[in-house]
Amino acid sequence: MIEIDGLTKSYGRRIVVDGITLAIPRGGLTGIIGPNGAGKSTLLGLASRLLAADRGTVTVDGLDVARASGDLLARRLSVLKQENRVAARLTVRDLVAFGRYPHSRGRLSPGDRAHVEKALDFLDLQSISGSFLDELSGGQRQRAYVAMVLSQDTDYMLFDEPLNSLDIRHAVSMMHLLRNASRSFGKAVVVVLHDINIAANFADRIIGMKDGRVVFHGDTADVMTGAHLSSIYDIPIRVHRLEGQYVTTYALPGEPEGGAGGEPVLVADD
Ligand SMILES: Nc1ncnc2c1ncn2[C@@H]1O[C@H](COP(=O)(O)OP(=O)(O)OP(=O)(O)O)[C@@H](O)[C@H]1O
Ligand SMILES: [Mg+2]
Structure with a gap:
């Protein structure tokens, strides 16, 4: 708690x-x-x-x-x-391994390495694990940081x-x-x-x-x-349920408060 x-x-x-x-x-x-x-x-x-x-x-x-x-x-x-x-030039795997620092103090045990590999797998990062952070797209870099937190x-x-x-x-x-x-x-x-x-x-x-x-x-x-x-x-926001999911709508400029009204419908389903 x-x-x-x-x-x-x-x-x-x-x-x-x-x-x-x-x-x-x-x-x-x-x-x-x-x-x-x-x-x-x-x-x-x-x-x-x-x-x-x-x-x-x-x-x-x-x-x-x-x-x-x-x-x-x-x-x-x-x-x-x-x-x-991060200021240093790190690879994705280095960054994720950094998440183990509180446990490993810099010397990765086999258990620490397993956590690193699991986090790389989960975040779909294995194929770019050797890339440097400054070579990644914004979303790839974001996933690397999340993997670092998970490996902790x-x-x-x-x-x-x-x-x-x-x-x-x-x-x-x-x-x-x-x-x-x-x-x-x-x-x-x-x-x-x-x-x-x-x-x-x-x-x-x-x-x-x-x-x-x-x-x-x-x-x-x-x-x-x-x-x-x-x-x-x-701003006026309405909450709907569609196919078991929550869907929110909001008033567009020129529409009355609470949106144009009506339930959400599928626009296309092909
Ligand atoms: N270091 C700082 N010095 C002065 N004001 C600050 C500082 N950090 C945050 N604030 C102010 O504190 C308020 C809350 O900021 P905070 O970053 O917690 O908002 P937030 O909910 O995370 O917003 P966002 O969705 O934009 O990330 C804001 O008005 C911000 O300007
Ligand atoms: Mg914020």
Whole structure:
């Protein structure tokens, strides 16, 4: 369980995380959604100690994130930041192996190597594992960073917009992978997402943020409503079900609030 209590962070006079209290259990995928500037990345940064809080605490299975030793924390919780850049010229395999550092201290055991190969397999990276990061496309590089976090193999994994630059096949396959990791291996996977359809279709729970606060939080089926989404994004959004999936629509310029009306229909199916 990640337990967040009264967490607050300001920059100057601006409060960007405003007294958040929240519990995120293990087992299942938690999606965090909300508009630009809502405080999603700051919340993840505070939860993983990349940032220091002004007030409040975060514990992970009882371990106080602010006071834990770096080693212990790195074996329990891993994080993918929104922006990732390494200065060194590394291959994909080197980067993924770097994820084992908290376990291996730089000397990879056969077990560490198995984790690296598994992560390369899962993210469809074997064919480019010898390529340097600066030779990759944006989506390939993004998958390499996610593989690095997966190879760390912690019980708690936080991902800030892991789908950035991914095509639809790789986005869907990554969400399957993260959901399976959370359900089959009892991990807590927390994912910041901008695609609300993907969030609704893959997350077991959704946290909706706006202006540094949690506006709603709960099981996806309970909180995935047009009223909730409209309240955080400040545009009329409607939620439909189509072939068992959530589909959201929004008003286009010139249309009445809540879209043009009617249920979604298939445009073509050949
Ligand atoms: N280092 C900083 N100094 C000053 N203000 C900051 C800093 N980092 C973030 N902020 C501000 O904090 C607020 C929350 O930023 P944050 O990055 O957490 O938003 P976000 O929800 O992740 O947005 P996005 O969807 O654009 O990634 C924003 O208003 C941002 O301008
Ligand atoms: Mg962000």
